[in-house]
Each structure stands twice: as C-alpha cells, then as structure tokens.
Amino acid sequence: MSLLSVEDIHVSFTTYGRTTEVLKGVSLSVPAAQQVALVGESGSGKSVTMKSIMGLLPQAARITQGRILFDGDDLLTMRERDRLKLRGTAMSMVFQDPMSSLNPVWTVADQLSTILKYADRRLGRARDRRGRMARVHEVLAQVRMREPERVAASYPVQLSGGMRQRVLIAMALLSEPRLLIADEPGTALDVTTQAQILKLLKDLVTERQLALLMITHNLGVVRETCAYTYVMHKGAIVEEGRTAAIFAEPQQDYTRALIAAVPRLTGRDAA
Amino acid sequence: MSAPTLEIRNLTKTFPIRTAFGGKAGAVTAVDDVSLRVAAGAVYGLAGESGSGKSTIARMVMGLTRPDSGDILIDGQSIIGVKSHAHRGRVQMVFQNPGASLNPRRTVGQSIRVALDAHGKPAARVGDLLDMVQLPRHFADRYPHELSGGQKQRVAIARALAVEPRLLVLDEPTSALDVSVQAKVIELLEDLGRDLGLTYLFISHDLSLMRNFTAEVGVLYRGRIVETGPTARVFADPQHDYTRLLLASVPVISDEEAALRPDIPLINGELPTAEELLALRQAERKSE
Structure with missing residues (x-):
C-alpha cells in the first residue's frame, strides 16, 4: 500500500463569485521509501496539488471531490487535531525559498527548536530545552553542516543560500517524517550549490528510508532524484511512469513537446 | 579584417567594501582583467554563477558602470567617455525579468x-x-x-x-520563463540575429542553454575568464576545474548528456564547492 495516495481530487477556486476548477481529478501515489516527482510548468496545478496534500489551500479554494490518504487515513475527513499531528511531523515540507521561509530576526536554533517544541506538544512527547537543542544540532549535522553549533547560533543573513536551503531541509527532518514534500528545492540557487542540495536530498532519503514527493518544473532535477514521474498539465495528470521510460519514450503529445523544449548539454544535433 | 562588433580589453572593476559608517574597509575585484572579442553576427556566451562578475561586465558594456581600467570597443570605437545617448543607439539590453x-x-x-x-x-x-x-x-x-x-x-x-542596435546584451533573458516558452523565445532571438545581423552577448548560468545558443563561451569565476573557446569544444573537453565542476552540476535528462559530465571527486562523501575543488587541485599539484 502507498504511504500517500491522492485519489481523484478536484479543486475549485471561487473569486468574485466565479468558480473555476483548477484540479480536474488528480490521482497519484507515493509508496513508502520511494521517490516520486510531480512535474509541470507554471499553471499546471502542481502547487495546488501540493497545497491540497498539506492542507495549505487558500480560503478561496475548495476540494470538491476525492480523497487524500496518508497511511490509509483520509486527510480530508479526519479531525483537524489529527491532521495537525501528521503535518510537519509524519509528513513535512522542504520549501523553495530560503529567504522568505526563515525568520530573519531569529537564530537558526531558535526557529528549529520552536518548531520542535510544537511538534512535540502535538505528539504528546516530552523533551526539555536541552533535549531540543541536542536534536537541533543533530539534524544540522544530518544535513552535513560541518559546524552545527555555529550554524545553530547564526541568523539567516549570516548563512549562504546553500546553507539556508540545508537549514530548511533540517527543519523538515526535525520530527523524523516518513514523507518529505519538496517544492522546487534548490531552484533559487547556483547550479553547483543546487547539485550539492540534490545530492544531499538523495542521500538523505536513501539513508533514512524516506518517501519523497518532488514538485518541480525542472526535468533534469526529476531525472536526478526520482525513479517515478507524474507529468501534470492544465490541472490533470497527463502521463505517468518510470522516469527513464517517460524521458526516453514519452507517450503524450504534451510530454513530448515538453521534453523536446529542454536544451541539451550535448547540443542540438544529439537531441 | 574588420573590427569585431564587441571587443573588451583587460577590463577591470573593483568595488569598495564599506563599513557601517561609510569608511572604506577594502575592495572586491568584481571583474579582473577580462578580455574577449565577439565578431559581427556572432553569439558569445558568458557563463558564471552569482558573484562571477557577469552582470558587472554587462553593465559596463551598456555604459551603466565605469570600468577602473581597460577598454570596451564597439565596432572598433571605444565607448569610454562616449555620450550615453549615442552609445545606446548601438547597444541595447534585454533583462531577466520582463515583469520588472x-x-x-x-x-x-x-x-x-x-x-x-x-x-x-x-x-x-x-x-x-x-x-x-x-x-x-x-x-x-x-x-x-x-x-x-x-x-x-x-x-x-x-x-x-x-x-x-548592433549589439544586444541578453542578461538571463529566459530564466524566468517556462521551458516551452523559453524554447520559443530563443528561437525568435536566433531568427532575429540571422535576419538583422545582430551580435549577441548572452549571459546565463544555464549551461545547457549556453551549449545550444552560443558559438563561443567564456567561463567566469570570481571576475576572471578561466576558460574560453568554441562552446562545443569547451563542453566536450573542459580544461579548467571550475568548468568541469559547473558541467558536472547540470541536471540533465538523458544518459548521453550524463555521460558528457566530468567526474568530480567527492570530499567527505559530498560534492565539493568550487573553492574546495580548486584548493584540492592546488594541494595535489604541490604534492607532485
């Protein structure tokens, strides 16, 4: 059974009294300890899908149909209390933009330990301040920070873009999730830093047996990190399959055009 | 032989580092002795990451920033000290974010x-x-x-x-666009370049795009061109370690492309940063 399974969800937005359906029956599943990509261009609905899963849809949006099962439980019908117990704990997010996802006036340690405090409280776990700090240093080491103590005591502006992205990954790992949802990780970074972040994510999910749902527009990132891919276009999944198979032999016109549009490192003649 | 449309000679620009009270605390060399030539109708790519100096070069070519030393020539005429109005009739720029x-x-x-x-x-x-x-x-x-x-x-x-204009400076012109839209804008630029005989200085961090759009490339690292040559050759056989690291970092979508990426030694199981890799190489060379 899949750890996460999205079944035929429809989402509508109502603005100025007009209702538009933006997700038209999206189904996808992420098996435990597997890495799955959801790829699409802007407006495809990949972010709305992600927000539906995390329960972060804006007020104007409504899920009109479908189920989202996490470990067999429907996230859409469970009590808010129970959902809160999962969000940020069993399933957590790695956000894209390190600058706007971190509070500039708090140190890394303050931010991470506060998140941990609330996660502990929701799960009914007891951990004192010292215990939380120990855990914060531990996750910073897990994301390969060479000096976790120094990073913990830093403010976000004192860190490079790559290090801030690592802090965001550490934040997602704090309460030992089983599913990571990564929204365009590393796209705001330089290409060499992005490569480091992608390798880190890959190493982490393998080491810790995490399921990963990677949401991105970058087909290269998909190939680097995920064995299975869903291609989204205009609010629907247009193609799914093993990443290698999709990239080698796309079946749908849209996927074919998308792949053909990607510039190749080998140049034009080889593509 | 006619003069190249764009020629840059030993261009250098440093910026002061200031303390909180405005005193001078040092200087950072943003562009360090850069020279390049772009023939009429050619497409030259400047590849580099943030802080490499590529935007500073673009600004100097546009006449928006004065170089400390060196010269920029358009069709053989220096632009230093030329009235900006006349200059802008010859050189124009397309920016990264059309929304702004x-x-x-x-x-x-x-x-x-x-x-x-x-x-x-x-x-x-x-x-x-x-x-x-x-x-x-x-x-x-x-x-x-x-x-x-x-x-x-x-x-x-x-x-x-x-x-x-004679020369268009393209500063990451498609990085804000979806890949299918990017392909069409690049196609348009190619058509226009051919039809109007335009010369392009193309600035980008996207090496795959660089490979497809430019005939010649200069790889910038900390203000210096560390490697330059025909794009196909530089990509097939990179000589400088930084170029190799850049190429190795590009996420690609096929095995053929992956095979083209150079192997980079891991440091403590991790991909090295540019500084780490260059320091490692230097240490290796010393110990030999």
Missing part, C-alpha cells in the same frame, strides 16, 4: 514609442517591431499585466530593437 523591466502604467505601444522617440525614429515603427517579435499588432494597446511572461519578454526585445 516594463513600465506597468504604459501600454506596449507607449513603451516601444519611448525608445523610438528618444532616437528620432518614426512612431509608426511600433507595428513593424511587433511583427518582428511575432506579436499581433493590436498588442500595442495592451498593458504588461495583460501579457504572459513570454509575451512580455517579446515586448522587451521589440523595445531593444527599436533603436536598431
């Missing part, structure tokens, strides 16, 4: 007309320019917010072409 580089309160036609008026070209050219960038003529009455990202970038290109 177009005035939201001007229609497309008004935006293009500003450029035409400034250089004494007839306002009636707006329609021709829209044709050139393959937008319908009635788009002249639209505002930027009514356009998609790709359409806005086409308007920015039309505006740059209004003065009939």
Whole structure:
C-alpha cells in the first residue's frame, strides 16, 4: 500500500463569485521509501496539488471531490487535531525559498527548536530545552553542516543560500517524517550549490528510508532524484511512469513537446 | 579584417567594501582583467554563477558602470567617455525579468514609442517591431499585466530593437520563463540575429542553454575568464576545474548528456564547492 495516495481530487477556486476548477481529478501515489516527482510548468496545478496534500489551500479554494490518504487515513475527513499531528511531523515540507521561509530576526536554533517544541506538544512527547537543542544540532549535522553549533547560533543573513536551503531541509527532518514534500528545492540557487542540495536530498532519503514527493518544473532535477514521474498539465495528470521510460519514450503529445523544449548539454544535433 | 562588433580589453572593476559608517574597509575585484572579442553576427556566451562578475561586465558594456581600467570597443570605437545617448543607439539590453523591466502604467505601444522617440525614429515603427517579435499588432494597446511572461519578454526585445542596435546584451533573458516558452523565445532571438545581423552577448548560468545558443563561451569565476573557446569544444573537453565542476552540476535528462559530465571527486562523501575543488587541485599539484 502507498504511504500517500491522492485519489481523484478536484479543486475549485471561487473569486468574485466565479468558480473555476483548477484540479480536474488528480490521482497519484507515493509508496513508502520511494521517490516520486510531480512535474509541470507554471499553471499546471502542481502547487495546488501540493497545497491540497498539506492542507495549505487558500480560503478561496475548495476540494470538491476525492480523497487524500496518508497511511490509509483520509486527510480530508479526519479531525483537524489529527491532521495537525501528521503535518510537519509524519509528513513535512522542504520549501523553495530560503529567504522568505526563515525568520530573519531569529537564530537558526531558535526557529528549529520552536518548531520542535510544537511538534512535540502535538505528539504528546516530552523533551526539555536541552533535549531540543541536542536534536537541533543533530539534524544540522544530518544535513552535513560541518559546524552545527555555529550554524545553530547564526541568523539567516549570516548563512549562504546553500546553507539556508540545508537549514530548511533540517527543519523538515526535525520530527523524523516518513514523507518529505519538496517544492522546487534548490531552484533559487547556483547550479553547483543546487547539485550539492540534490545530492544531499538523495542521500538523505536513501539513508533514512524516506518517501519523497518532488514538485518541480525542472526535468533534469526529476531525472536526478526520482525513479517515478507524474507529468501534470492544465490541472490533470497527463502521463505517468518510470522516469527513464517517460524521458526516453514519452507517450503524450504534451510530454513530448515538453521534453523536446529542454536544451541539451550535448547540443542540438544529439537531441 | 574588420573590427569585431564587441571587443573588451583587460577590463577591470573593483568595488569598495564599506563599513557601517561609510569608511572604506577594502575592495572586491568584481571583474579582473577580462578580455574577449565577439565578431559581427556572432553569439558569445558568458557563463558564471552569482558573484562571477557577469552582470558587472554587462553593465559596463551598456555604459551603466565605469570600468577602473581597460577598454570596451564597439565596432572598433571605444565607448569610454562616449555620450550615453549615442552609445545606446548601438547597444541595447534585454533583462531577466520582463515583469520588472516594463513600465506597468504604459501600454506596449507607449513603451516601444519611448525608445523610438528618444532616437528620432518614426512612431509608426511600433507595428513593424511587433511583427518582428511575432506579436499581433493590436498588442500595442495592451498593458504588461495583460501579457504572459513570454509575451512580455517579446515586448522587451521589440523595445531593444527599436533603436536598431548592433549589439544586444541578453542578461538571463529566459530564466524566468517556462521551458516551452523559453524554447520559443530563443528561437525568435536566433531568427532575429540571422535576419538583422545582430551580435549577441548572452549571459546565463544555464549551461545547457549556453551549449545550444552560443558559438563561443567564456567561463567566469570570481571576475576572471578561466576558460574560453568554441562552446562545443569547451563542453566536450573542459580544461579548467571550475568548468568541469559547473558541467558536472547540470541536471540533465538523458544518459548521453550524463555521460558528457566530468567526474568530480567527492570530499567527505559530498560534492565539493568550487573553492574546495580548486584548493584540492592546488594541494595535489604541490604534492607532485
């Protein structure tokens, strides 16, 4: 059974009294300890899908149909209390933009330990301040920070873009999730830093047996990190399959055009 | 032999580092002795990451920043000290974010007309320019917010072409666009370059795009061109470690491309940063 399974969800937005359906029956599943990509261009609905899963849809949006099962439980019908117990704990997010996802006036340690405090409280776990700090240093080491103590005591502006992205990954790992949802990780970074972040994510999910749902527009990132891919276009999944198979032999016109549009490192003649 | 459309000779620019009270605390060399030549009608790519100095070079070519030393020549004539108005008739720039580089309160036609008026070209050219960038003529009455990202970038290109420049500086012109839109804008730039005999200085961090769009490339690292040559050759056989690291970092979509990426030694199981890799190489060379 899949750890996460999205079944035929429809989402509508109502603005100025007009209702538009933006997700038209999206189904996808992420098996435990597997890495799955959801790829699409802007407006495809990949972010709305992600927000539906995390329960972060804006007020104007409504899920009109479908189920989202996490470990067999429907996230859409469970009590808010129970959902809160999962969000940020069993399933957590790695956000894209390190600058706007971190509070500039708090140190890394303050931010991470506060998140941990609330996660502990929701799960009914007891951990004192010292215990939380120990855990914060531990996750910073897990994301390969060479000096976790120094990073913990830093403010976000004192860190490079790559290090801030690592802090965001550490934040997602704090309460030992089983599913990571990564929204365009590393796209705001330089290409060499992005490569480091992608390798880190890959190493982490393998080491810790995490399921990963990677949401991105970058087909290269998909190939680097995920064995299975869903291609989204205009609010629907247009193609799914093993990443290698999709990239080698796309079946749908849209996927074919998308792949053909990607510039190749080998140049034009080889593509 | 005729002079190259763009020639940069030993260009250097340093910026002061200031303390909180405005005192000088040192200097950072943003561009360090850069030289390059771009022949008429050619496409030259400057590849580099943040802090490499590529935008500073673009600004100096545009005449927006004065170099400390060195020279920039357009068609064999130095631009240092030349009146900016005359200069702008020859060199134009297309910026990264068309949403920010177009005035939201001007229609497309008004935006293009500003450029035409400034250089004494007839306002009636707006329609021709829209044709050139393959937008319908009635788009002249639209505002930027009514356009998609790709359409806005086409308007920015039309505006740059209004003065009939010799050289276009393209600063990451497609990095804000979806990949399918990017492909179309690049195709348009190629067509225009061919039809109008334009010369391009193309600035990007996207090496795959660089490989497809440029004939020659210069790899910038900390203000210096560490490697330069025909793009196909540099990519197939990179000589400098930084070029190798850049190429190794590109996420690719096929095995053929993956095979082209050089192997980079891991340091403590991790991909090294540029500094780490270069330090490692230096240490290796010393111990030999």
